[in-house]
Amino acid sequence: MSASLDQKPFEITITRPDDWHVHLRDGEALERVVAHTAFQFGRAVVMPNLKPPVTTTEQALAYKGRILSALAASNHPDQNKVSSFEPLMTLYLTDTTAPQELERAHAAGVVAVKLYPFGATTNSDSGVTDIRKTYPALEALQRLGMPLLIHAEVTDPSVDLFDREAVFIDKHLVAIRKDFPELKIVIEHITTLEAAQYVQDGDSHLAATITAHHLLYNRNAIFTGGIRPHYYCLPVLKRETHRLALVKAATSGSSKFFLGTDSAPHAAHLKEHASGCAGCYTAFSAMELYAEAFDAVGAMDKLEAFASFNGADFYGLPRNVGKITLRRESCQMPESLAFGNAKLIPLRAGESLQWRFVV
Numbered sequence: 356m357s358a359s360l361d362q363k364p365f366e367i368t369i370t371r372p373d374d375w376h377v378h379l380r381d382g383e384a385l386e387r388v389v390a391h392t393a394f395q396f397g398r399a400v401v402m403p404n405l406k407p408p409v410t411t412t413e414q415a416l417a418y419k420g421r422i423l424s425a426l427a428a429s430n431h432p433d434q435n436k437v438s439s440f441e442p443l444m445t446l447y448l449t450d451t452t453a454p455q456e457l458e459r460a461h462a463a464g465v466v467a468v469k470l471y472p473f474g475a476t477t478n479s480d481s482g483v484t485d486i487r488k489t490y491p492a493l494e495a496l497q498r499l500g501m502p503l504l505i506h507a508e509v510t511d512p513s514v515d516l517f518d519r520e521a522v523f524i525d526k527h528l529v530a531i532r533k534d535f536p537e538l539k540i541v542i543e544h545i546t547t548l549e550a551a552q553y554v555q556d557g558d559s560h561l562a563a564t565i566t567a568h569h570l571l572y573n574r575n576a577i578f579t580g581g582i583r584p585h586y587y588c589l590p591v592l593k594r595e596t597h598r599l600a601l602v603k604a605a606t607s608g609s610s611k612f613f614l615g616t617d618s619a620p621h622a623a624h625l626k627e628h629a630s631g632c633a634g635c636y637t638a639f640s641a642m643e644l645y646a647e648a649f650d651a652v653g654a655m656d657k658l659e660a661f662a663s664f665n666g667a668d669f670y671g672l673p674r675n676v677g678k679i680t681l682r683r684e685s686c687q688m689p690e691s692l693a694f695g696n697a698k699l700i701p702l703r704a705g706e707s708l709q710w711r712f713v714v
């Protein structure tokens with residue numbers, strides 16, 4: 356990708372964006388990361404894969420309270436802005452999630468439910484073992500008009516890691532959509548040409564989020580000059596043809612694709628490990644990274660709909676009213692961020708960004 360540094364300074368002001376997929380964690384980790392997301396985004400869909408997972412309305416509301424308290428205590432230089440952030444809560448779907456629980460959640464303002472296949476990713480031990488077991492819950496979601504968010508990867512060890520998303524679509528998603536044609540579904544963090552095409556060809560009940568890292572990097576990043584754990588996430592980065600398909604989808608102007616960072620903080624020592632955790636931390640510079648990906652293909656005019664309109668429209672929520680400004684200007688990323696007694700290594704640590712988040 357060619358840098359744009361030889362061009363004139365350029366600023367773009369867009370409606371305040373939302374992040375439709377983020378991991379804010381809990382406790383001290385939450386306190387360290389929450390303001391990064393709240394500074395850039397008006398709202399974020401907060402993933403429920405805590406330990407233990409957020410499976411009830413009561414837990415979701417308690418978690419929301421902890422997020423808001425952490426924000427209030429964050430001492431961010433722009434406290435007004437971060438205090439206006441709204442966390443959108445989700446429930447973690449299990450084999451036994453009751454329709455009544457989903458009714459309660461819906462009434463309490465929980466916006467969506469997340470399906471993790473058992474064993475697919477970080478904290479998925481309570482995930483779904485057989486999608487058929489969740490059919491009463493899916494029926495309730497369809498009736499309530501509440502989106503089902505899917506980590507769309509099979510976990511069958513005989514399926515190659517790089518094929519797990521495409522196989523999930525063929526093996527499970529086609530059947531779910533046939534059995535629940537009115538169910539709103541978001542395929543989270545799509546990584547393949549197959550997924551992008553499947554979403555593009557689907558009806559208005561189907562959409563997808565796309566991360567900044569899957570728009571900017573292919574799987575070579577994980578192996579360049581040695582193994583690079585900070586580029587390891589799930590679903591894993593794919594080959595260049597897939598990255599190009601994702602860029603095309605995100606910048607196509609289609610309302611079916613929207614921003615979801617999947618920013619997933621892990622302490623550096625747990626990623627730089629013999630069995631390192633999956634997850635890239637992008638919340639600190641999320642909009643700068645998306646701007647770079649859109650700018651690289653001359654599609655800055657498509658960024659606002661992707662980042663600020665399409666997700667809200669799909670969820671049936673109002674669009675944000677505030678604005679943000681990004682400037683094409685090189686700036687340096689820190690080597691690491693504070694993370695309690697540990698360190699957090701953000702994507703691009705110690706390297707430069709091509710865009711700056713101005714305000």
Ligand code: NCD
Nearest residue numbers: 378476477588589619633634
């Ligand atoms: C996420 C996490 O760490 O919670 N990790 C990741 O690689 N994306 C879980 C997830 O979204 O799969």
Ligand code: ZN
Nearest residue numbers: 376378402617
């Ligand atoms: Zn995630």
